[in-house]
Amino acid sequence: MSPDSGPQRVRVTSPRTSAARARSVSIASEIDAQTRLGEVYITSLMRSQLRLALLVVAVLGLTLGALPLLFDLVPAVGRLAVAGIPLPWLLLSVVAFAEIWVLGWLYVRQAERNEATFSDLLDGR
Template structure:
């Protein structure tokens, strides 16, 4: 039982680090538009973030207001009693009604987000 040479265990969590000694320094990526960033450039970004948050919260509120009462509507539909068949109204409420609402809300949100970004970038 001598001192055996056991290889050291390593935990690999990403790419191996390279020694940057002797290599040129990394350059920061240029912002869109090719101009250098100035300290006052964060105001449009903050404005965009606020506008995007407002659009997201509005979409969420519209979806909650339109789809939130769905469980109440399902509770109002008369139950089948001892029968195991489900009324057609339940299938329509669950399988058909939510999708046009979701599609319209999603389309509105995408148009609004693109318009917000276009206002900031000048496109």
């Protein structure tokens, strides 16, 4: 402490106060009691899960839906063969199932992440 600075400040607190203490209500109890706030939290989780599901369906629909258009607009692609297997068969049997599997895996992973975030919110972390 330098000679120019004044005395060090001391914080004084008292457990007695006339102010009303805030009632601590957890988010989980809000949800259990089915209050408006709990409904907002649940709706936000459902909305994020719905948005994720619609995104996965849109990606799958656009990629698989584009194949018939590709074969119709560019007939030469439909006549190609890889290792003696027609390309349309290969795309619709192997690639489509691989895409469905990968999209399903990504969906589950992201849905679990959404639920973990929601759970952390409930725990107050």
